[in-house]
Amino acid sequence: MGLLGGIDLKEKQKINELELKINREKQKLDKKLTRQKILLGTFLVDALENDSVDGLKEYTTNNLLxxxxxxxxxxxxxxxxxxxxxKQN
Incomplete structure (x- = not known):
């Protein structure tokens, strides 16, 4: 392969490094989105348990399933x- 083969190897290594970096960033984003969903769910559960939003329980029971x-x-x-x-009745 000589000199040209060495260049290909370096380029492949660079691509692999970039792919790893992309995957790490995707994982960070996935974790962030999961945390947002958990926090939103916790907020809504609190609103349901405390009946703090008029009609939320009824809407949830009528539509969730x-x-x-x-x-x-x-x-x-x-x-x-x-x-x-x-609890509504």
Whole structure:
């Protein structure tokens, strides 16, 4: 390969380094988005538990299960929806 092969190797190493950097940045962004979702969920759970937003419990019980697409998620949230519904009455 000679001299040209060495240049290709350096370029490949640079590409690998850049790909690693991109992956690290993607992981940071994913963690940030996950944390935002957790904090938003915590905020909404607090609002539901304290009944601090008029109509939020009713809206949640009427729409949450339809919003969810996976059966396993619907099963996971069914008890919560029932509990919220019972607290409304």
């Amino acid at each position: 339809d919003f969810l697409t996976r059966q396993v998620d619907k099963e996971l949230m069914a008890d919560l929806v029932r509990e919220l519904s019972d």
